[in-house]
Amino acid sequence: MPEKKELEEIYGIIELLHYDLSIDELLNRLASIIARDFGFDVVLISVRTKSGNQFARRACYGLSKKEFEKLSSVMVPAEHLKKYTTEEFRISRSYLVTGVPEIRKDPYIYMPKSRTRTGGSWSSDTLLIVPLHGKKGRLLGFFTLDSPKDGNLPDRKLIKRLEIVAEIAVLAMQNLKSYQNLVRKHSQLSLLYDIMKIILDSYDLDRTLDSIVQMIYERTDYIWVGLLLTDPKGESLHIIAQRGLDDASFRGVKYAIGEGGGVSGAVASSGHYQIINDIKNYRGNYIKLLDSVQSELAVPIKRAGKVWGVLDVESEKTNAFSQEDRLFFRSIANHLAFLLDQYELLSLIHISEPTRPLYISYAVFCLK
Numbered sequence: 170m171p172e173k174k175e176l177e178e179i180y181g182i183i184e185l186l187h188y189d190l191s192i193d194e195l196l197n198r199l200a201s202i203i204a205r206d207f208g209f210d211v212v213l214i215s216v217r218t219k220s221g222n223q224f225a226r227r228a229c230y231g232l233s234k235k236e237f238e239k240l241s242s243v244m245v246p247a248e249h250l251k252k253y254t255t256e257e258f259r260i261s262r263s264y265l266v267t268g269v270p271e272i273r274k275d276p277y278i279y280m281p282k283s284r285t286r287t288g289g290s291w292s293s294d295t296l297l298i299v300p301l302h303g304k305k306g307r308l309l310g311f312f313t314l315d316s317p318k319d320g321n322l323p324d325r326k327l328i329k330r331l332e333i334v335a336e337i338a339v340l341a342m343q344n345l346k347s348y349q350n351l352v353r354k355h356s357q358l359s360l361l362y363d364i365m366k367i368i369l370d371s372y373d374l375d376r377t378l379d380s381i382v383q384m385i386y387e388r389t390d391y392i393w394v395g396l397l398l399t400d401p402k403g404e405s406l407h408i409i410a411q412r413g414l415d416d417a418s419f420r421g422v423k424y425a426i427g428e429g430g431g432v433s434g435a436v437a438s439s440g441h442y443q444i445i446n447d448i449k450n451y452r453g454n455y456i457k458l459l460d461s462v463q464s465e466l467a468v469p470i471k472r473a474g475k476v477w478g479v480l481d482v483e484s485e486k487t488n489a490f491s492q493e494d495r496l497f498f499r500s501i502a503n504h505l506a507f508l509l510d511q512y513e514l515l516s517l518i519h520i521s522e523p524t525r526p527l528y529i530s531y532a533v534f535c536l537k
Contacts (some may be wrong), residue, residue, distance in 0.1 A: 188205050196228030204230040210316035220486045222247050226501045245277045263328050264298040299331045301339050357497045379410040386412035391482045398478035431456035433479040436467040443467050446488045465491040468498045472506035
């Protein structure tokens with residue numbers, strides 16, 4: 170039977186299942202609880218990235234903000250972790266790494282420069298790794314613990330208690346992700362419904378397109394939303410509406426269709442979407458509008474093989490876009506294509522006068 174203290178620890182972790190936390194808030198709270206209840210001065214929590222071949226440090230306890238920012242900028246390769254998760258170091262389902270002096274020079278492993286306690290059995294080259302296993306034993310992440318307050322190596326009993334915490338942590342993360350996905354899906358469906366209402370009530374195309382971009386920007390956390398349309402010759406894209414840049418003169422700015430026009434130009438040329446979840450690793454032609462952009466999604470606005478333009482959204486987070494997001498914005502793009510197609514059928518499109526800025530005005534009521 171679990172002791173009273175162990176039950177209290179488990180209950181404290183279960184409280185993390187509240188849905189009003191972000192994943193980083195949940196993990197940081199978890200790190201604090203582990204440090205408090207298990208007596209470690211340094212706790213790091215790493216989580217597998219979407220790419221699947223590396224781990225990102227997502228939460229910590231016992232590090233300064235500067236230390237953690239520096240540490241979290243370096244990903245831990247999944248293959249590298251195998252160096253320390255061998256049978257030699259295994260205790261229960263965890264790994265107590267000790268007697269490996271070179272670990273202190275390992276660029277992927279954080280080792281505190283000083284210990285809060287000395288004289289115990291825990292040495293300067295000791296590290297405890299507790300894995301976070303998901304379905305079918307897949308490694309989702311891991312805890313790394315250092316500097317125990319009593320200076321001693323943990324026994325099997327303490328390690329098994331930590332493994333119970335790890336199991337609850339995985340459950341908390343999965344439940345939180347499921348809940349957040351439901352909230353996100355509901356929010357997207359609500360946004361799509363309101364966009365459809367605007368389209369059905371449309372009588373002024375310029376105003377309609379601007380309202381749609383405004384609505385997307387206000388009801389998502391993206392830092393830039395742009396709607397770009399092609400000119401009649403299919404040679405260039407023009408920003409018809411955008412949010413995220415204060416300068417109104419960006420309306421009407423044109424880009425070449427093709428690789429020279431950045432991500433949107435490439436999408437307009439190919440008619441296929443692009444998801445870039447880490448701008449700094451993108452090898453194509455990227456046109457920077459905001460320095461803080463980390464990822465981008467661009468979908469074509471097309472109907473019956475004709476590309477009308479591109480809907481482009483950008484985020485300050487890496488890995489911000491999923492295939493579900495792509496399908497959502499494709500739905501918006503399909504409605505926009507229908508709208509533009511109907512305005513053309515009703516002969517409500519004309520080219521602006523040559524002396525005006527070089528973009529297409531769709532808010533007119535007859536052909537010249």
